[in-house]
Amino acid sequence: MSSLRRRLLVGLHWRRLLQYFLQGLVVIAPIGITAYAVYFLFNSVDTILPDLTNKLFPNLMGVDENGLPRRIPGLGFVVVIVIVMLIGRISSSFFVGKLVDVVDTILEKTPGIKFIYSSVKDFFEAFAGNKKKFDKPVLVNVDADDVWRIGFITQEDASHFDLMEHVTVYVPHSYAISGITYFVPKTRVKSLHINSAEAMKFVVSGGVTHLE
Known part of the structure; x- marks a missing residue:
């Protein structure tokens, strides 16, 4: 086998391996990134309740062997989601809606706070809620x-x-x-x-x- 032909076969072999690697990356990367994002979001929300409970009621849940607030995996996530849904449901009522409007007006007129509050509020309302903007x-x-x-x-x-x-x-x-x-x-x-x-x-x- 000539030296030129051998080099061509080796080059073809490496190109094929590179193609397999890139194809595998295309399959694995979206799955891996999505799984990590879901895990990070779940874990972040799931720790809110134990941390809050430990600060308000230090002896209620206790701590584990590492000195961290004891928690049941998934419970904090479920409770936080339920609380957010309940707030959404309650805020739809007339009286609570009026109360929210009053608080909203106060925050939007408070110097310093109004910039942060209005920016965050407008961002979320652009994607969700009754006033979402990106719908046309x-x-x-x-x-x-x-x-x-x-x-x-x-x-x-x-x-x-x-x-x-x-x-x-x-x-x-x-x-x-x-x-x-x-x-x-x-x-x-x-x-x-x-x-x-x-x-x-x-x-x-x-x-x-x-x-x-």
Whole structure:
């Protein structure tokens, strides 16, 4: 076997091994990252109740052999989820809703606190709740005439910026949590008749996700 042919076979062998490695990475990485994210979230929420109970009632649960608050795995997670759901249910009632509005108004007018509170509140309301903002996916033309981006209308009226025939459109970036806000003429926006979650997933994935 000639030296050149031997080198070609060795190169082909290594390229095939590299291809197997990358293919395995494609399979393992999403599963591993998802599993770690779920584990981290579960573990973080699950420790809230034992830590809080230990601070309020030091002798109630006791401690383990390492001196840490004793806990039943999964119990804290379930209790926290139930409490959040109960708060959501109670806040839907008229009187509690009014009370929440009063507290909301106070926090939004408190110097120093209002910036943090309003920013966090607006972020969560953009994705969930009765006032979620990213529920109107559109195609928006902000570059060349025949180039379109996927975005979400967040404000139908931009008149407070002296832009009478414009709408506010948020355009998310791919593989990131950032994005850009545009004021766009209504004539350069087209409605998308797809689920907003599917539209967001399509953008964040760089367009590789299949739309259902």
